Amino acid sequence: MSTTNLEPNLAGRDALGTNRWYLSAAPIVRALVHLCVPMAAAMIVGAVYNLINAGFIGSLHDTALLAAITLGAPVLGLVMAVGGVFGVGGGALISRLLGAAEREPAKAGEIKHVAAFAVWGSVIAGVLFGGLGLLLLHPLVSLLGADPAAMPATSAYVAVMLVFVPVLAAAFCLEQLVRAEGAARQVMIGLIASTVANLVLDLLFILVLHWGVAGAALSMGLANLAVVAYFVSWLHRHSTHISLAPRWFTLSPAVLKPVFGVGVGELLQSGFLIVTSLVLNNLAAAYGDGPLAAMGVAVRIAQVPEFLVMGVTLGVLPLLAYSYGKGDRRRLRSALRASAIAVGGISLIFSVAVFLFREQLFSAFVADQSVLAIGVTILTAQLVAMIANGFAGLITSLFQATGRSVPAIVMSVSQGVLFIPIVVLGNLWFGLAGVIWALTVTEALVFLVGLVMWLVSRSAMDRGLAQGSLERAEEVLEPAAA
Secondary structure, X not given: OOHHHHHHHXXXXXXXXXXXXXXXXXXXXXXXXXXXXXXXXXXXXXXXXXXHHHHHHHOOOOHHHHHHHHHHHHHHHHHHHHHHHHHHHHHHHHHHHHHHHOOOHHHHHHHHHHHHHHHHHHHHHHHHHHXXXXXXXXXHHHHOOOOOOOHHXXXXXXXXXXXOHHHHHHHHHHHHHHHHOOOHHHHHHHHHHHHHHHHHHHHXXXXXXXXXXXXXXXXHHHHHXXXXXXXXXXXXXXXXXXXXXXXXXXXXXXXXXXXXXXXXXXXXXXXXXXXXXXXXXXXXXXXXXHHHHXXXXXXXXXXXXXXXXHHHHHHOHHHHHHHHHHOOHHHHHHHXXXXXXXXXXXXXXXXXXXXXXXXXXXXXXXXXXXXXHHHHHHHHHHHHHHHHHHHHHHHHHHHHHOOOHHHHHHHHHHHHHHHHHHHHHHHHHHOHHHHHHHHHHHHHHHHHHHHHHHHHHHHHHXXXXXXXXXXXXXXXXXXXXX
16 A cells, blocks of 8 residues: 555544544544444443343342342433433534534634533532432332332432432533544543443442442442543543533523533433333233243343444434534535444344344243243344334434434434333233334334434535535635635
8 A cells, every 4th residue: 555645644634633533534434433333332341231230239149139220220311311411412512513613613612611511510410410319219219119128228229329420420421522522432441441440349349348239339430430530531631622621611592502402302212211111011010020031131132233233323423413513415424324324234134143043042041931932022023123223313313413403302202202102002902912012113113203304304404514515615715715
């Protein structure tokens, strides 16, 4: 390969910074690998941690402790959603502003206000959420479904978690801000390091000090505190635009509206996911332990391809937002097309492989033939739902990246709004089969809703891209004319 051919490429990368180069000028496939693979890897490592953590608690041979972790999961989901309101909305806006700064340098000055609002907003919201939860701890634990036997352990687990809510929300928010600059590898390093620290602290707090589920919650909180320190340090040393100093905090509508316009959808989606999980578990439980066990195994098997798909749909968001802010129509469409091919390819390859070896996979988890038969059906439904969910997630990322708050919110809440009546009617009309296939039908409908909204929104997106392209052309022509 000629060195001469590489020189412009490397020079452009140095001028922009490596991470910015991936957003602005790198070949699309390289950009997607840089942004999406670390995202998927971190998610898979997180899933493995959840299994190991459950194993630590299970080694204590106390079902009340395992129940406490399961019952506390919705609270953790809501905490992540609080961070997502500020992080996802703020991150998408920062990526758009980074792209816009290439044609209008003054836009870069707005990024400090967005970053400070996102981080300090997540901390303030976390303090309020955690404080309110501690004041209402007993009613909250009862609402989560803890019986008298699980009440003490669940209360201990949730109480420690609520103390760390500001840290957990800030960690999730900062993750999105670092990703917004294209630094996906740094996000992966932070998350994997946090997982390793979490495991080490679990060993100390649970197996050595015997603090039970309170130790599990404490190790999670301290590990996330380390993540916050890592991300803050990285942004301070490497980011030329993001500042987390409180003096940049603002309540300007120009910041609040786009951040909350995208971020509120994350909160609503998390809320609906919790409700749908509770409804699904209760309906499946009516058919005995077999379907519940099969559903748990099917979900774990389907998690690997699902996380890979989510790595693409979430990882590509900064690239889409940057290209849109820059007004680069060709790059936006290339990124969307390549990520759609990646989602389709991953879904097809893993779905075929898992479907062909479904019985062997299930046999590794369960030996009961009745559970195996139900599990194969559930796994098939999960895989079909994953395909539809992957493309729906890509459309959602496009709406978030381009600042289309209403379509983004509709996509975020439509699954919950559609799933509950579908699963209730499916149970009523078709029994267990209706419960199993309800999610698949719902995901297919959500994808169709997203497709229709995308077709309707295309003209508005094109106008935004055209405006950005026009401004870039004017900046190029003005010096030439002078």
